Amino acid sequence: MSFFSNIWNPEPKAEMSFFDHIDELRKHLFRSVVAIVIGAIIVGIYNKFIIRNILMGPIHSDFVTYKYLCKLGQWLGMGNDLCLTTIHVRMQSNAVAGQFNVFLNVVLIGGFILAFPYVFWQFWKFVKPALKTNELKGTRGVIFWVSLLFFIGVCFGYFIVAPYTINFFANFSIDESIENFWTIASYFNTMVPLMLGSGIAFQLPLVLYFLAKIGVVSSAFLRKYRRHSILVIVIVVSIITPPDMLSTVICSIPLIFLYEISIFLCMRVEKKRNVEETEEWS
Numbered sequence: 001m002s003f004f005s006n007i008w009n010p011e012p013k014a015e016m017s018f019f020d021h022i023d024e025l026r027k028h029l030f031r032s033v034v035a036i037v038i039g040a041i042i043v044g045i046y047n048k049f050i051i052r053n054i055l056m057g058p059i060h061s062d063f064v065t066y067k068y069l070c071k072l073g074q075w076l077g078m079g080n081d082l083c084l085t086t087i088h089v090r091m092q093s094n095a096v097a098g099q100f101n102v103f104l105n106v107v108l109i110g111g112f113i114l115a116f117p118y119v120f121w122q123f124w125k126f127v128k129p130a131l132k133t134n135e136l137k138g139t140r141g142v143i144f145w146v147s148l149l150f151f152i153g154v155c156f157g158y159f160i161v162a163p164y165t166i167n168f169f170a171n172f173s174i175d176e177s178i179e180n181f182w183t184i185a186s187y188f189n190t191m192v193p194l195m196l197g198s199g200i201a202f203q204l205p206l207v208l209y210f211l212a213k214i215g216v217v218s219s220a221f222l223r224k225y226r227r228h229s230i231l232v233i234v235i236v237v238s239i240i241t242p243p244d245m246l247s248t249v250i251c252s253i254p255l256i257f258l259y260e261i262s263i264f265l266c267m268r269v270e271k272k273r274n275v276e277e278t279e280e281w282s
Contacts, residue, residue: 028122035118040111051106054158055191058166059087065163089170089180091187102184109192113154113199117147142206149202157198160251162191201255208262212269219266222259229259 043050057063070083093099112119121143131139166187170180211217222229230252237251 025126028126032115032119032122035115035122036108036111038111039114040107042114043110044107047103047107050110051103055106055188058163058191059089059091059170059187061087063163065159066167087167087170088173089182091184092181093184095183095185098183098185102188105188105192109196113196116150117143120146120150139210146203146206149206150199153199153202154195156202156254157195160254161198162194164251165190165194202258204255204258205262205265209265209269212266217266219263219270222263222266226259226263230256233259 058065066083070080073080073083093102095101124143128139169190173180208217208222212219233255234248234252237255238248
């Protein structure tokens with residue numbers, strides 16, 4: 001009898017000690033590192049295509065973003081004002097191991113991007129047991145949404161933010177006698193933060209959603225400081241993009257849209273919470 005009662009009414013698990021948590025974290029980190037290494041191997045196999053056609057793409061005038069920007073200018077009746085004919089920059093490596101270090105960074109960061117869904121899944125498996133029941137409500141599909149927003153953000157950084165930034169600095173000159181000679185390390189150190197930063201920035205709706213779930217923020221708070229938030233977004237975008245109105249508008253709209261989605265998600269959380277509280281009182 002006691003056997004069946006133990007099955008149907010199991011005793012609560014004992015709390016893990018500090019060293020048990022460390023050991024569990026070590027396991028998740030090890031699995032994540034293995035996934036990143038596998039992704040890095042894949043990137044390493046196709047490194048020439050990835051470096052030449054993807055990462056070096058924004059320094060070529062036939063890059064897809066520049067083509068559509070040219071078509072947009074013609075559609076707006078601006079002629080060829082937005083068309084890019086050439087980018088005034090030459091690449092060089094001024095260190096003995098310069099190209100090798102860039103290769104390693106590209107392989108590792110590329111491996112992380114490919115393995116991101118699995119890495120986040122391992123992180124979620126470690127954090128999930130520590131969350132309360134009310135905090136876990138509505139977290140179904142969190143891995144999918146976090147990964148989707150991350151990849152959309154990386155693409156936004158690659159196709160929108162990075163080309164504008166590269167184009168601006170490549171054609172900026174304080175004197176005609178000065179020619180731009182970029183090191184490949186400097187170039188990739190500019191590209192990578194723009195891409196990864198955009199991927200992280202696109203997590204804003206989910207972050208605010210979970211903060212609303214635990215009562216840290218509210219839709220009223222986000223609406224109250226909407227103007228301030230939009231101003232901050234525009235200022236940040238103006239810093240990392242060329243100083244023209246079109247670039248600022250194109251890069252700001254998606255981030256402002258994400259902020260509005262965050263308000264909508266917070267409103268849904270509050271509405272559901274009010275319904276549950278009403279049912280409890282009735």
